[in-house]
Amino acid sequence: xxxxxxxxxxxxxxxxxxxxxxxxxxxxxxxxxxxxxxxxxxxxxxxxxxxxxxxxxxxxxxxxxxxxxxxxxxxxxxxxxxxxxxxxxxxxxxxxxxxxxxxxxxxxxxxxxxxxxxxxxxxxxxxxxxxxxxxxxxxxxxxxxxxxxxxxxxxxxxxxxxxxxxxxxxxxxxxxxxxxxxxxxxxxxxxxxxxxxxxxxxxxxxxxxxxxxxxxxxxxxxxxxxxxxxxxxxxxxxxxxxxxxxxxxxxxxxxxxxxxxxxxxxxxxxxxxxxxxxxxxxxxxxxxxxxxxxxxxxxxxxxxxxxxxxxxxxxxxxxxxxxxxxxxxxxxxxxxxxxxxxxxxxxxxxxxxxxxxxxxxxxxxxxxxxxxxxxxxxxxxxxxxxxxxxxxxxxxxxxxxxxxxxxxxxxxxxxxxxxxxxxxxxxxxxxxxxxxxxxxxxxxxxxxxxxxxxxxxxxxxxxxxxxxxxxxxxxxxxxxxxxxxxxxxxxxxxxxxxxxxxxxxxxx
Numbered sequence: 001x002x003x004x005x006x007x008x009x010x011x012x013x014x015x016x017x018x019x020x021x022x023x024x025x026x027x028x029x030x031x032x033x034x035x036x037x038x039x040x041x042x043x044x045x046x047x048x049x050x051x052x053x054x055x056x057x058x059x060x061x062x063x064x065x066x067x068x069x070x071x072x073x074x075x076x077x078x079x080x081x082x083x084x085x086x087x088x089x090x091x092x093x094x095x096x097x098x099x100x101x102x103x104x105x106x107x108x109x110x111x112x113x114x115x116x117x118x119x120x121x122x123x124x125x126x127x128x129x130x131x132x133x134x135x136x137x138x139x140x141x142x143x144x145x146x147x148x149x150x151x152x153x154x155x156x157x158x159x160x161x162x163x164x165x166x167x168x169x170x171x172x173x174x175x176x177x178x179x180x181x182x183x184x185x186x187x188x189x190x191x192x193x194x195x196x197x198x199x200x201x202x203x204x205x206x207x208x209x210x211x212x213x214x215x216x217x218x219x220x221x222x223x224x225x226x227x228x229x230x231x232x233x234x235x236x237x238x239x240x241x242x243x244x245x246x247x248x249x250x251x252x253x254x255x256x257x258x259x260x261x262x263x264x265x266x267x268x269x270x271x272x273x274x275x276x277x278x279x280x281x282x283x284x285x286x287x288x289x290x291x292x293x294x295x296x297x298x299x300x301x302x303x304x305x306x307x308x309x310x311x312x313x314x315x316x317x318x319x320x321x322x323x324x325x326x327x328x329x330x331x332x333x334x335x336x337x338x339x340x341x342x343x344x345x346x347x348x349x350x351x352x353x354x355x356x357x358x359x360x361x362x363x364x365x366x367x368x369x370x371x372x373x374x375x376x377x378x379x380x381x382x383x384x385x386x387x388x389x390x391x392x393x394x395x396x397x398x399x400x401x402x403x404x405x406x407x408x409x410x411x412x413x414x415x416x417x418x419x420x421x422x423x424x425x426x427x428x429x430x431x432x433x434x435x436x437x438x439x440x441x442x443x444x445x446x447x448x449x450x451x452x453x454x455x456x457x458x459x460x461x462x463x464x465x466x467x468x469x470x471x472x473x474x475x476x477x478x479x480x481x482x483x484x485x486x487x488x489x490x491x492x493x494x495x496x497x498x499x500x501x502x503x504x505x506x507x508x
Contacts, residue, residue: 012038014219014220014221015034015037015038016034016035016038018034019031019032019033019034019035019038022034050425051363051422051423051424051425052365052422053420053421053422054362054363054364054365054367054420054421054422055419055420056367056418056419056420056421057367058084058367059083059084059416059417059418060362060366060367060368060369060418061082061083061084061085061358061369061371061412061415061416062083062084062085062086062087062121062368062369062370062371063078063081063083063085063086063087063370063371063373063374063394064086064087064277064278064370064371064372064373064374065086065087065088065089065373065374065375066372066373066374066375066376066393067089067139067373067376068089069088069089069090069106069110070106071105071106071109071110072109072375072399073109073112073113074086074113074374074375074399075113075115075118077374077394077395077399077401078113078118078374079117079118080409081394081405081408081409081412082408082409082411082412082413082416083118083371083412084117084118084119084416085118085119085120085121085368085370086118086120086121086370086374087120087121087122087123087167087277087370088110088121088122088123089123089124089125089139090107090122090123090124090125090157091124091125091127091128091139091141092124092125092126092127092128092131092132092141092150092153093127093128093129093130094106095107095153095156095157096128096131096153097129097130098130099130099131099149102156104160107157107160107161108160111160111161111162111164111165114164114165119165119166120161120164120165120166120167121165121167121169121277121370122157122161122165122167122168122169123169123172123210123277124154124157124168124169124170124171124194125139125140125141125171125172125179126141126142126143126144126150126170126171126190127139127140127141127142128144131144131145131146131149131150131153132144132145133145133182134181134182139178139179140178140179140180140181141170141171141179141180141181141182141190142180142181142182142186143182143183143186143189143190144190147189147193150190150193150194150197151193151196151197152197154168154193154194154197154198154201155197155198155200155201156201158197158198158201158202158205159201159202161202163202163204165205166202166204166205166206167205167206167208167242167275167368168194168198168205168206168207168208169207169208169209169210169244169277170190170191170194170207170208170209170210170240171187171190171210172210172211172244172246172277173210173211173212173213173246174187174210174211174212174228174229174232175212175213175215175223175224175225175226175228175229176213176225179210180210184227184228184231184232187228187232188231188232188235188236188239191209191232191236191239191240192236192239194207194239195207195239195240206241206242207239207240207241207242208240208241208242208243208244208275208277209232209236209239209240209242209243209244209272210244211229211243211244211245211246212226212229212244212245212246212261213246214245214246214247214248214249214257214279215249216249216253216256216257216260221256221260222260223257223260223261230264233264233265233268233270234268237268237269237270237272240272241272242272242273242274242275242368243261243265243272243273243274243275244274244275244276244277245257245258245261245274245275245276246276246277246278246279247276247278247279247357247361248278248279248280248281248283248285248286248372248388249281249283249285249286250285250286251281251286251353251356251357251360251453252360252450254357254360254361254364255360255363255364258274258361258364258365258366259364261274262274262365273365273366273367274365274366275366275368275369276361276366276368276369276370277369277370277372278370278372278373279357279361279369279370279371279372280353280354280357280371280372280373280389280392281350281353281354281357281392282346282349282350282353282453283334283388283389283392284325284331284334284387284388285388286353286453287330287331287453287454288452288453288454289330289331289454290331293324293328293330293331322335322387325387326338329342330342330454333345333346334346334387334388334390334391335387336390345454345457346391347403347404348457348479348499349453349454350391350392350404350407351404351407351478351479351499352448352478352498352499352500353453354371354404354407354408354411354478355407355411355446355448355478355500356432356448356500358371358411358415359421359432359434359446359500362418362421363421363422363423363434371394371408372389372392373389373392373393373394374393374394374395375393375394375395375396375397375399376389376390376392376393392404394408406480407478407479410476410478410480411478414444414476414502415436415444417438417439417440418436418437418438418439419437419438419439420436420437421434421435421436421437422434422435429450430449430450430451431447431449431450431464432446432447432448432449432450433445433446433447433466434446434447442504442505443504443505444502444503444504445468445502445503445504446500446501446502446503447464447496447500447501447503448496448497448498448499448500448501449462449464449496449497449498450498451497451498456497456498457497457498457499459497459498461495461496461497462495462496462497463493463494463495463496464493464494464495464496465491465492465493466491466492467489467490467491467492468487468490468492468503468505469490470487470490470505470506471486471487471490471506472484472485472486472487472505472506473485473486473487473492473503473504473505473506474503474504474505474506475494475501475502475503475504476501476502476504477499477500477501477502478499478500478501479499484506
């Protein structure tokens with residue numbers, strides 16, 4: 001798979017930089033080794049002119065309900081979206097608020113919605129008021145006081161699902177302090193018990209390791225706080241079947257992020273596929289202007305980027321951040337009551353991002369992915385609004401459909417019968433063209449041009465010509481604008497932008 005963008009080149013630059021440092025220190029052997037390694041990587045990139053074809057046996061499209069599930073029946077919405085699975089989160093204290101008390105109503109309501117058209121997926125956190133050594137609050141799991149209590153929580157929950165849920169995930173985003181209040185050794189101890197409880201309750205079920213938040217260091221091209229993940233992968237490979245990787249943030253380093261973990265797994269002789277249970281965009285960090293904005297806000301707040309100091313001042317900082325966002329012409333779009341023009345632009349960016357992000361993930365071989373999310377607002381307190389996730393949701397707190405609902409629906413109507421996907425090489429690395437084959441033997445192409453996320457729509461269109469092999473094409477953009485265009489000698493000419501288009505053959 002050719003990689004000529006994102007962090008692949010950053011990795012090579014890092015090796016060259018390392019070689020320069022060796023040269024300055026007169027460590028010429030090491031400097032020469034670094035240069036040779038960089039050259040071999042560049043040569044390998046040049047040779048990779050073809051991309052892999054990824055095969056699907058089932059529909060990959062899923063929806064994450066959101067942070068807190070209240071037992072709502074959303075099956076009609078999931079089916080209307082064209083998704084075939086949705087996952088929910090359960091914390092220990094949701095199911096077992098005390099040692100003697102079990103609350104099953106909300107889980108039972110979820111299970112009732114699962115049928116031949118909708119499959120289930122359950123994410124389970126070891127967050128408890130009474131059963132863990134650390135009371136982690138809203139989502140943070142930690143080491144149980146008694147492992148047998150933890151085993152019973154997992155075992156009874158899996159049994160309660162009656163075989164209708166086949167994927168069970170333990171505490172997620174463990175590289176973030178906000179989600180795991182324990183050590184890496186304790187996480188493995190819990191994972192072992194989690195694995196045994198799941199398999200004892202349902203031998204055909206799969207265990208998913210909570211995995212990584214997907215945040216990478218832009219300079220090194222490596223995951224942030226990777227030590228805990230490396231340790232767990234090296235020491236707990238026998239206790240999970242899949243690895244969960246979340247993919248927010250930058251679009252075009254998604255291939256690198258997925259491949260980094262695949263390579264890591266391969267080095268350890270682990271045959272573990274990746275599942276993505278959270279992704280979406282844009283978030284503020286998606287925009288390249290964000291770091292400049294953040295640095296300015298921090299300077300004005302009088303604080304340095306020190307985690308301890310930031311935690312102490314979290315409330316004040318969040319208030320000041322929202323105020324700064326509201327005043328900024330770009331970032332005001334991520335606030336609740338922003339100007340109409342800013343919101344319309346953000347929606348256009350989100351619509352493009354939704355298709356681009358799905359396609360980039362699918363083309364890297366991920367066969368089960370869940371867009372975040374259907375509804376997060378319902379779980380928030382009065383007046384609370386997330387600058388990061390607040391406008392990603394497909395419905396509002398009352399499950400009224402937001403405009404992005406229909407963008408997702410149009411995407412699945414075009415792609416839901418997907419059998420395979422393959423990126424088609426092009427001399428211009430900014431051209432993203434994918435051939436998608438369906439189980440009915442029909443083909444559909446997805447095409448866009450890479451541009452700046454925010455300012456790209458201001459650029460003039462680019463003329464694109466390609467032999468798609470048919471006489472007439474039906475072209476639909478992500479917003480539903482349609483046209484039929486004839487080809488000349490089967491070569492289609494069209495003007496493209498960063499707005500993805502679906503291209504299909506018109507049967508004569």
